[in-house]
Amino acid sequence: MAVHPKAGLLPDFDQLVRVPELMRAYYTEFPDPSVPEERVSFGTSGHRGSSLLHTFNEEHIYAVTQAVCDYRAVKGIDGPLFLGVDTHALSAAAFGSALEVLTANGVQVYIAKDDAYTATPVVSHAILSWNAGRVGSGLADGIIITPSHNPPADGGFKYNPPHGGPADTDVTSWIAARANEHLSTGNRDVQIMHLRAARKSSFVTEYDFTARYVEDLPKVIDMEAIAASGIRLAVDPLGGASLPLWEAIADRYGLNLTIVNREVDPTFRFVTCDKDGKIRMDCSSPYAMNRLLDLRDSYDLSFACDPDADRHGIVTPRGLMNPNHYLSAAASYLFRSRDRWPGGGIGKTLVTSGMLDHVAVELHKPLVEVPVGFKWFVPYLQSGRCCFGCEESAGASFLCFDGTPWSTDKDGPLLCLLAAEMTAREQADPSQQYERLTERFGAPVYQRLDAPADAETRRRLTSIQPGDVDIRTLGGEPVTEILTHAPGNGAPIGGLKVCAESGWFAARPSGTEAICKVYTESFRDEEHLKSIQNDALAFMSRLLA
Template sequence: MADIHFGTDGWRAIIGEDFTADNLVRVIDASARVFKEDAIAAGRATDGLGTIIVGHDCRQDAHAYAQLAAEVAATHGFTVKLTQDYCPTPTLCWSVAQDADAVGGIMLTSSHNPAEYLGVKLRMADGGAAGKEFTDRVEAAFSDKPTSARASYVEVDLMTPYLRTLKEAVDVEAIRSAGLRVVIDPLYGAGRIHLANLLREIGVEVCEINNACDPTFDGLHPEPIPPWVDRCLAKVPELGYDAGFINDGDADRIGAVDEHGNFVNPHRIITLLTSHLAEDKGLSGRVVSTITASAMLARQCKRLGLELTSTPVGFKWIYAEMEKGDVMLGGEESGGIGIPTHVMERDGLLMALLLCETMAQRGMSLGQLVDDMFDKVGKLEFERQGLAITDEQMANFRANIVPAYAPAEVCGKKVVDIDRRDGVKFYLEGDAWVMMRPSGTEPLVRIYAEAETVDEVHDLLDAAKAVILA
């Protein structure tokens, strides 16, 4: 039996290696045990334990694995509802939150990981990610051998009510009147067909690429960052369209492309949507971002008089802030952005609709919106890289660099502050920064940097690598 652990957001493993039917049964059996403990503690036992909803993405045999998960969860006395077909993670989260009888959700996905991976995300009754305390209890409940018990479930349509809600969240008439033309790139993931058809329904001309039923993802990693977005970067200017939107494998993240074929990274999307929600839609509340967020977002919040709260990496930390209340928007640099009045989770489809709404209401292309934002908060460049290192180097990184490394300057820029909540981040003069942290989902160190020029960013990344590899 594999040694199974939950990372930043769930358990992920290679199909046929550690992700096997037996190991999935162990994970679902333990998860259902913990859901049951909490249901009983909440007094649900007298009226039935409640409902668990199960969803899955587009990976190899994902529906069959989801059926198995549903059968195992049902043995613990829950009513189990299984999606009829693949669905985005935000669909599962929204469905759980809207079902008064639901105690939680189980999503079979490996998010942005390569095609050979599959995994499990656990969601709480409000649709938010299970916290560490919950997943620690799940790990403690693992059985050495998979149970053979199975029970029945029902298949349900999760997509129709969810898509109806997305349409209700934006100004459809403004979008219809704008005559927008966009490219949609689901990267072969769970957003395929759904977002494109929804946009067509509200009057947007759509060209959808990378939308075949192909569990190999045609060799692409379903992550909405370069180089995996290159096809979309080329397609938008080729067609002369207004923008392009890219979702990850389970469609809870977003990346974008402007009319010139420039990548609009999540930093810029979050900063832009903060302005749209506050200035165009009249919303208020805190903005919550992970420690890897752009200084542009801090400048935007200061300009708009909004409080900005910073968290460690992982949307579960943003969810924890959403639980406290008074949050308008939460986002992370990897492209996960959520609005708690919709659901306490990320939603890449809703963010695409909101970007269309922003273009329509302001009468500007995506590139013009970004340029206008730069005029108001300044322009910064950003890049993230993954560095594979040896076990010995990782041990040194965790034991020495993260807790103790404290240079006075980096690349000639004075260090003005240090944050060690999640790896180590050095704030530098001029709003530049560089950060190093061990990945929660892959065996590598992630390095992040932001500065006024691309060359400065690359210098900061190289300096960080030199420290890690020394």
């Protein structure tokens, strides 16, 4: 994809979302359940859409929230539900709609004090904290209203069961099917309490998500080392829900931390445009992070989170770290510094860098490779089989010092603070620590490509089997492995991964766009990577034929 002329620049006025138009469409436009694109559909991170496209309207939220209530009833989940919300315009509207349904169904809902924004990881941590020591009755779960780093016109809805992490496919399939049943009947069986009455009802309790998360941080991060080092830190919440967290963290622990951007505006007019010219609050994109990158010489370390704070972006004086690089350095550091951890290993999605394979071997730790989606790490973080779980899209979490789970969802602030701890205790920032890895294992080259693919091609790729793959060499080397199921848990990839001695590629269909995502990595050089990409795209062309 060519770089858009607006990439890295602040958006023009005519690029900003018209919030009143977005709100009007949310409340007055209705989805057509007979149109597949307008039905409730859970991807790897919940249901997402826009009110302007009839894919995220009040009727969707009524239906899917009632479906969650139905699921709770079927499963006997009778504890409180923690309800979180990010800073997207549609999130505020959907928060109110969800609250109307939850209270009407008699669900005890915990919401943030003073209508504060609520990051995904604080909801996960709250669920785990509540459920600790509880078995059977009284278990809590949660909903987070967020489309993550998606553009300002989008909305999103995620459900986290009592394990605290993203719901697995069985759960989301059930909820989506039930929600679409409600939509097909005009939501006639959806129970609704007027928002004013809902807020005043006995079913709503204010909860200080921020205080619980911030006070517990010494269980998982060496906050004393960061404070004592005096390293100069900067953070840009990118207009998202992590802002109240950073304010509290800096104050509670006396960090030399500057919040360089305190703006919250649903147009996200202060975020520089991404590679394609769209406003996208992606903290792993150098284009969206351009303003923070301009400040990198003024601080020892800088970082950012996306609007719901489940992703991290790490900036050193050398620039924005590739997520794969940081995750590799983080894994190496964590297993050397957490001597009370159980014998678990490193969890990674199968499209995350092979550098983690080398780190695991060096540490004598098992590597658990799973399909794309953080939900796959939940049981491994709970059991300690994985002490650290990560994915290439800048999402990760890890265990507390004592080996208990901190969060079972992606945690952006946690990984940002880990970067500060690494810098404070090693006297080297994470990019310098990654360079030490490359001196031992080589410097891999990694790139993701997007290939156009219609619905039939995406379907064929989802159901592909090793015997269907006619590729025998990759980048000039014999193919050593063809995977359609993840080695770590045997779950279907929903695509394939082809490996050779010095590189690999993986291809999987997008759940929201007419594209296939093609991930490639070489442990040689750029020229070898291009050769791998040519072989991968040639295979995709044959699949398209």
